[in-house]
Amino acid sequence: MKKLLFLILFCGSWLQAQLSQQFKSHWFDGRAEISSYELTQSRYGEQRQGKAVLIFVTEDFLKEAQVKANQKSKTTIPVLKSNRTKSYWTGIYPYSIMSSSFNSLRTKHPLIKGVASIQEWCGQSYLQLNATKEGFSYTSHSYFEGEADQQLTLEMAITEDDLWNLLRFDPQQLPVGEYKLYPSLERVRLNHIEMKTEDVIGELKPDEYVLKTPATGRELRIQFDPAFPYTIEGWTEKFTDKGDDFTSTAKRIHTERRQYWAENNTRFKSLRAPFKLDQE
Numbered sequence: 001m002k003k004l005l006f007l008i009l010f011c012g013s014w015l016q017a018q019l020s021q022q023f024k025s026h027w028f029d030g031r032a033e034i035s036s037y038e039l040t041q042s043r044y045g046e047q048r049q050g051k052a053v054l055i056f057v058t059e060d061f062l063k064e065a066q067v068k069a070n071q072k073s074k075t076t077i078p079v080l081k082s083n084r085t086k087s088y089w090t091g092i093y094p095y096s097i098m099s100s101s102f103n104s105l106r107t108k109h110p111l112i113k114g115v116a117s118i119q120e121w122c123g124q125s126y127l128q129l130n131a132t133k134e135g136f137s138y139t140s141h142s143y144f145e146g147e148a149d150q151q152l153t154l155e156m157a158i159t160e161d162d163l164w165n166l167l168r169f170d171p172q173q174l175p176v177g178e179y180k181l182y183p184s185l186e187r188v189r190l191n192h193i194e195m196k197t198e199d200v201i202g203e204l205k206p207d208e209y210v211l212k213t214p215a216t217g218r219e220l221r222i223q224f225d226p227a228f229p230y231t232i233e234g235w236t237e238k239f240t241d242k243g244d245d246f247t248s249t250a251k252r253i254h255t256e257r258r259q260y261w262a263e264n265n266t267r268f269k270s271l272r273a274p275f276k277l278d279q280e
Contacts, residue, residue: 061078082099103166110162
């Protein structure tokens, strides 16, 4: 009953929310926001140095097919998309992770679609979450025994992948207090956990959102600029693995707004320099 009440209140506030002229002028200017981060990622009991990139952009989306539209039409809806990448090395071999979230600017559903893929030398994994009238359709493909080729129907609830986009709309839209949350697709696969809701506690501070999971002791802190457009300055994740405490962090290096999809010629390579993505 509490979850139903939360969803009603949350979805109601979503429907009532109006996009400000400030939001429209910034996010519908035909460019994407690209931010690079210095990453320290805990993996296999050790901290690894790497890089992370967050890309936020609005685009036209086919609601039924849930893919990017080639052109705007009566069947498309505007979405805010985030692409979040991480790259780091574990000993001799690298990890490459990408998560994407698509949040509608019109519908009451916070998340329309979420995907994540993980590549490393042991193999590949791909997960996808699609919003439907019945809830979420969840698909998982993995090279690990017991995780391959899963297809599930899940109840609708907020997801951890939602939070990054909700923050960019307006930090005041982030859920606070006790609520149920689906873990991020990245965390589901890396930690080999079941895709089910967790009881969490959200706390909103002037420049930080804190997410705590009492059952596991995990804590995620997302730091952001309190002024529009609420640029994400970094994040800190604390968790316990096999009795040891670990911390992963990210700190922003550089941010630009660019039409990166039109800058794929070799002559644009110098544009990478300020992001420091090629530095060890």
